[in-house]
Amino acid sequence: MLQTHIGGVEIKALARDFGTPVFVYDRAIIEQRIADLKGFPVIRFAQKACSNIAILSLMRKRGVVVDAVSAGEIHRALKAGFKPDDVVYTADIFDRASLELIVEHRMPVNCGSLDMIAQYGERCPGREITLRINPGFGHGHSQKTNTGGEGSKHGIWHELIDECLAAAKKYSLKVTGLHLHIGSGSDFEHLAQVGNALIKIASRLPDLTHISGGGGLPTPYRPADKPLDIGAFTKLWLDTQARMEKQLGRKIKLEVEPGRYLVAEAGNLITEVRAVKKQGTYTYALLDAGFNNLARPVMYGSYHPISVCPQGAAPSETQDVVVGGRLCESGDIFTQAEGGYVETRKLPKMQVGDLLTLHCAGAYGFVMGSNYNTMPLAPEVLVSNGKPILIRERQTAEDLLRGEHIPADL
Numbered sequence: 520m521l522q523t524h525i526g527g528v529e530i531k532a533l534a535r536d537f538g539t540p541v542f543v544y545d546r547a548i549i550e551q552r553i554a555d556l557k558g559f560p561v562i563r564f565a566q567k568a569c570s571n572i573a574i575l576s577l578m579r580k581r582g583v584v585v586d587a588v589s590a591g592e593i594h595r596a597l598k599a600g601f602k603p604d605d606v607v608y609t610a611d612i613f614d615r616a617s618l619e620l621i622v623e624h625r626m627p628v629n630c631g632s633l634d635m636i637a638q639y640g641e642r643c644p645g646r647e648i649t650l651r652i653n654p655g656f657g658h659g660h661s662q663k664t665n666t667g668g669e670g671s672k673h674g675i676w677h678e679l680i681d682e683c684l685a686a687a688k689k690y691s692l693k694v695t696g697l698h699l700h701i702g703s704g705s706d707f708e709h710l711a712q713v714g715n716a717l718i719k720i721a722s723r724l725p726d727l728t729h730i731s732g733g734g735g736l737p738t739p740y741r742p743a744d745k746p747l748d749i750g751a752f753t754k755l756w757l758d759t760q761a762r763m764e765k766q767l768g769r770k771i772k773l774e775v776e777p778g779r780y781l782v783a784e785a786g787n788l789i790t791e792v793r794a795v796k797k798q799g800t801y802t803y804a805l806l807d808a809g810f811n812n813l814a815r816p817v818m819y820g821s822y823h824p825i826s827v828c829p830q831g832a833a834p835s836e837t838q839d840v841v842v843g844g845r846l847c848e849s850g851d852i853f854t855q856a857e858g859g860y861v862e863t864r865k866l867p868k869m870q871v872g873d874l875l876t877l878h879c880a881g882a883y884g885f886v887m888g889s890n891y892n893t894m895p896l897a898p899e900v901l902v903s904n905g906k907p908i909l910i911r912e913r914q915t916a917e918d919l920l921r922g923e924h925i926p927a928d929l
């Protein structure tokens with residue numbers, strides 16, 4: 520596939536003005552995805568998917584609230600202008616820094632272990648909590664993203680509700696929220712099972728006021744992937760809410776908690792082709808980006824659509840290439856299947872200097888970046904009304920060495 524523009528801006532201009540590799544997000548797509556979910560009373564963005572404070576601020580201004588899984592994410596949410604009440608800390612542990620911030624800001628918490636209930640209760644007796652329950656089953660696009668069942672460390676095991684209530688009672692905590700996030704998928708039968716599990720557990724919680732079915736709304740990455748039927752998805756959850764309200768005889772607020780759905784398609788990683796070489800029967804196009812920028816292919820064998828923007832005339836030929844990164848690591852391949860098997864992709868014939876874009880890179884892209892091989896984190900750019908705006912600078916050589924010291928007696 521050839522592609523020359525993102526959000527109306529020339530890819531060549533983006534590469535010239537911001538350098539490569541660079542993450543570019545299209546604001547209009549994020550806004551469209553938020554609008555898709557307007558049938559839900561509360562949209563809570565799982566910021567781990569893409570946590571730049573400009574993106575968080577955009578979400579906030581469109582009525583989206585946010586979750587946080589660490590002290591760092593709490594700081595981000597507050598910096599982006601969220602009130603503490605609009606942030607929910609969801610995790611399986613409190614590290615000490617997170618707990619201090621939560622106590623200080625009186626921030627809502629979603630407890631994924633009995634230890635969290637006790638530790639929170641000791642510091643904040645009498646407050647309200649949400650329970651994240653592991654219903655005993657899960658679903659994921661990869662085993663690594665399946666967050667339910669006994670093979671997952673997440674959530675409080677569904678058979679321990681009595682223990683949760685006893686722990687809450689000990690500290691006069693009120694269990695007002697119930698949360699289930701079992702992984703990713705659009706299998707409606709499976710989602711109905713999640714809804715039924717929520718209703719069953721809800722009947723055990725007399726103070727319940729709100730529920731969340733978590734995130735996991737899928738994004739079409741491969742050409743054959745079908746977009747989520749958002750109308751059917753919303754209806755399924757509103758029906759679950761209605762059934763629960765009928766059974767409990769009172770109003771229950773419903774939340775949806777997507778990460779990927781809101782940002783994946785908006786994000787693109789623009790890179791430059793720096794070498795094209797033959798290894799036996801394979802041709803490799805090697806980029807100036809690596810899994811230090813986009814880890815999903817190496818972590819999960821994830822597929823990202825790829826397009827080429829040639830520096831010169833559009834090539835008439837295509838070629839089957841392996842697209843590789845720049846890291847000193849043989850697993851650093853963007854076209855690989857789960858298990859690390861190298862795959863080829865049919866792309867327009869490339870030359871050094873051409874620009875190659877990895878699409879659908881807005882979720883779990885930049886945020887999973889690292890400094891491996893002492894590479895700087897890439898800049899992030901938001902395209903808004905046809906104008907590119909830098910929302911995070913590229914790290915510098917000084918940034919990379921900050922905080923390191925050579926002891927005097929070495």
Ligand SMILES: Cc1ncc(COP(=O)(O)O)c(C=O)c1O
Nearest residue numbers: 565700703734735736777778779
């Ligand atoms: C508790 C919780 N909620 C929501 C999400 C978002 O998942 P997704 O990006 O698949 O929507 C995650 C992802 O790991 C999560 O752990």
